Amino acid sequence: MANPWFETVAEAQRRAKKRLPKSVYSALLAGTEKGITVEDNLAAFAELGLAPHTAGFAPERDLSTTVMGQDIAFPVIISPTGVQAVHPDGEVAVARAAAARGTAIGLSSFASKPIEEVAAANPKTFFQMYWVGTREQMLARMERAKKAGAVGVIATTDWSFSYGRDWGSPVIPESIDLKTMIKMAPEALTRPRWLKSFARHIPDLTVPNMVAPGEPPLTFFGAYGQWMGSTPPSWEDIAWLREHWDGPFMLKGVSRLDDAKRAVDVGVSAISVSNHGGNNLDGTPATIRLLPGIAEAVGDQVEVLLDGGVRRGSDVAKALALGAKAVMVGRAYLWGLAANGQAGVENVLDLLRDGLGAVVLGLGHSSVRQLSPADLVIPPGFTRELGT
Numbered sequence: 001m002a003n004p005w006f007e008t009v010a011e012a013q014r015r016a017k018k019r020l021p022k023s024v025y026s027a028l029l030a031g032t033e034k035g036i037t038v039e040d041n042l043a044a045f046a047e048l049g050l051a052p053h054t055a056g057f058a059p060e061r062d063l064s065t066t067v068m069g070q071d072i073a074f075p076v077i078i079s080p081t082g083v084q085a086v087h088p089d090g091e092v093a094v095a096r097a098a099a100a101r102g103t104a105i106g107l108s109s110f111a112s113k114p115i116e117e118v119a120a121a122n123p124k125t126f127f128q129m130y131w132v133g134t135r136e137q138m139l140a141r142m143e144r145a146k147k148a149g150a151v152g153v154i155a156t157t158d159w160s161f162s163y164g165r166d167w168g169s170p171v172i173p174e175s176i177d178l179k180t181m182i183k184m185a186p187e188a189l190t191r192p193r194w195l196k197s198f199a200r201h202i203p204d205l206t207v208p209n210m211v212a213p214g215e216p217p218l219t220f221f222g223a224y225g226q227w228m229g230s231t232p233p234s235w236e237d238i239a240w241l242r243e244h245w246d247g248p249f250m251l252k253g254v255s256r257l258d259d260a261k262r263a264v265d266v267g268v269s270a271i272s273v274s275n276h277g278g279n280n281l282d283g284t285p286a287t288i289r290l291l292p293g294i295a296e297a298v299g300d301q302v303e304v305l306l307d308g309g310v311r312r313g314s315d316v317a318k319a320l321a322l323g324a325k326a327v328m329v330g331r332a333y334l335w336g337l338a339a340n341g342q343a344g345v346e347n348v349l350d351l352l353r354d355g356l357g358a359v360v361l362g363l364g365h366s367s368v369r370q371l372s373p374a375d376l377v378i379p380p381g382f383t384r385e386l387g388t
């Protein structure tokens, strides 16, 4: 049997591609329309160079930081992703892996596991909210999350229901029942390990965190329909949501300077410069290009995080050098989960932590706090500023 340990996120992705049925793999690959944004998220990191020293290195390096009041061992947290039909243990395995590595998890409100199980597996759990349903329903969801032990809320509002995908949208089944298994048989039969892992524990594609505990969970499409039928949030709505969560609150999905400033005005504790991993409007620039302007504008008033395209420790270092306090990762841990369950997610987190440690060493620093633009080779015209 091949060594379950992998050395790069690229290798985790190759293994995920090999293990998962094509439609499940494509659902993770995602990216709207032509995939311009999803590609730029990756390409922009590669445009940035590093300026290493030859000697004079620090003997020890501190990678730890805090995000939304939580101490974390290194500046990488789990970004919320919905419906993890990648592994039967789904978000619980991811929560355990993050806890084992001393970091936090954002749990999607479209997750397949209940918040109670996830928060029990990792006390550093932030609950992610979409603007779905009535205000009463949203309050009930946040109350449930609080009771379960969630220590922060991540509000995600950058979703515009854009659905055309040049590469062919995957079909997401309503539930992975026998009927779906048979329908997926031609592709699933070529993925015996994935099939076997689900044969022992067949999950429903349901979203348990949208209803009160004990109530039957909504199906994925039921919840999605409710979302499409909800009036999109105004800034007053975001302010209302923020007021009703007594604790740290992040607004995820900020691309523009004016939105970053409004987020400060409504009293958020943190923002994530994010384009939903290239899943919102295609043509939005890479988040790493937008980060310097936003960090400069609001970085002294709120914690600024970034997500989108982080695949290695050097990407984390680049984001920190350009003003992020920490990054969130999405696909990287999903590939790890698909490749090797909880151990695969731990493997990915180890790669990001150790890769970051190597860069901090090579750049001659003793702490991630010392990273700055002077550590980077930034090509002319690299950054973008949207709005004012």
Ligand SMILES: Cc1cc2nc3c(=O)[nH]c(=O)nc-3n(C[C@H](O)[C@H](O)[C@H](O)COP(=O)(O)O)c2cc1C
Pocket (backbone or CB within 6 Å): 027, 028, 029, 030, 041, 079, 080, 081, 082, 108, 109, 110, 111, 128, 156, 252, 274, 275, 276, 277, 278, 279, 307, 308, 309, 310, 328, 329, 330, 331, 332
């Ligand atoms: C399959 C998939 C599902 C996602 N679901 C959610 C979600 O439910 N809530 C959310 O806030 N973001 C969601 N995202 C966006 C991620 O939280 C994150 O912004 C993005 O994946 C970061 O880019 P990366 O995958 O390149 O790291 C999803 C992303 C992917 C790829």
